[in-house]
Amino acid sequence: MPKTPSKIDLLQGTLDLIVLKLLRGGAANGWQLTQSIQAISRGVLDVNYGSLYPALRRLEARGWVAAHWAPSENNRRARYYELTAAGRKQLEAERASWERFSHALGLILQAD
Amino acid sequence: MPKTPSKIDLLQGTLDLIVLKLLRGGAANGWQLTQSIQAISRGVLDVNYGSLYPALRRLEARGWVAAHWAPSENNRRARYYELTAAGRKQLEAERASWERFSHALGLILQAD
DNA sequence: AACCCTCCTATTGACATTCTAGAGGTCACC
DNA sequence: GGTGACCTCTAGAATGTCAATAGGAGGGTT
Numbered sequence: 603m604p605k606t607p608s609k610i611d612l613l614q615g616t617l618d619l620i621v622l623k624l625l626r627g628g629a630a631n632g633w634q635l636t637q638s639i640q641a642i643s644r645g646v647l648d649v650n651y652g653s654l655y656p657a658l659r660r661l662e663a664r665g666w667v668a669a670h671w672a673p674s675e676n677n678r679r680a681r682y683y684e685l686t687a688a689g690r691k692q693l694e695a696e697r698a699s700w701e702r703f704s705h706a707l708g709l710i711l712q713a714d
Numbered sequence: 715m716p717k718t719p720s721k722i723d724l725l726q727g728t729l730d731l732i733v734l735k736l737l738r739g740g741a742a743n744g745w746q747l748t749q750s751i752q753a754i755s756r757g758v759l760d761v762n763y764g765s766l767y768p769a770l771r772r773l774e775a776r777g778w779v780a781a782h783w784a785p786s787e788n789n790r791r792a793r794y795y796e797l798t799a800a801g802r803k804q805l806e807a808e809r810a811s812w813e814r815f816s817h818a819l820g821l822i823l824q825a826d
Numbered sequence: 827a828a829c830c831c832t833c834c835t836a837t838t839g840a841c842a843t844t845c846t847a848g849a850g851g852t853c854a855c856c
Numbered sequence: 857g858g859t860g861a862c863c864t865c866t867a868g869a870a871t872g873t874c875a876a877t878a879g880g881a882g883g884g885t886t
Binding site for chain 1: 722723725726727728731732735736739751754755756758759809812814815816817818819821822823825826
């Protein structure tokens with residue numbers, strides 16, 4: 603079996619941030635989200651359906667996204683998610699949190 | 715109560731990297747590790763004992779660190795951990811992984 | 827029309843890992 | 857004997873992995 607050093611497991615807690623950010627650009631269904639994630643991260647990030655859909659429900663339950671059924675571009679039944687106002691705030695909070703965290707970890711990694 | 719926006723929950727999976735990196739600078743006990751983490755991250759990162767010691771056992775079980783009891787600087791009994799050769803390799807692997815991940819997430823966050 | 831195949835999209839469940847929270851124990855030093 | 861340094865443990869929650877299942881649409885074939 604060939605080495606596939608490309609895929610990386612998601613770090614827990616970052617999926618919500620990713621989804622919120624992508625929805626910031628407009629409503630999307632689950633499948634589109636997985637495609638965007640792969641495309642934008644250039645194949646590094648890859649989301650299981652088994653992670654994504656529970657995450658979307660979570661976000662919906664917390665009022666950060668709203669969902670409705672509608673036909674997809676290919677005329678299949680799809681559930682579209684979009685950011686709520688609360689979701690936009692949450693996005694900014696999580697983004698800030700991520701930045702603080704990754705900066706702090708950067709400090710540690712570059713400590714002599 | 716004063717705002718303390720300072721503490722951040724660790725992202726799962728990053729504690730091992732942090733510990734390995736700190737041990738790269740020489741053997742240390744659990745207490746010293748918590749102090750270093752706080753100091754270097756300027757108070758942003760903070761590790762529970764309930765996370766740290768299990769992590770150290772994990773790393774030991776996997777052969778990435780070796781441990782022994784020895785008196786601490788304050789003459790208390792302390793368990794000192796140090797990197798093994800395998801641990802050094804693991805550190806580089808996890809560091810690379812972190813960098814790939816955080817770069818990919820950066821791409822997503824800055825996507826238009 | 828009836829059939830099948832493939833692609834798109836969603837759902838679910840069994841399981842593992844790692845974190846949080848917080849209590850408690852021991853021993854040295856002042 | 858109090859305080860600070862240091863370790864251990866349990867219980868629980870969150871979130872991820874993997875892998876299986878479901879079903880409708882479009883298109884081709886008979």
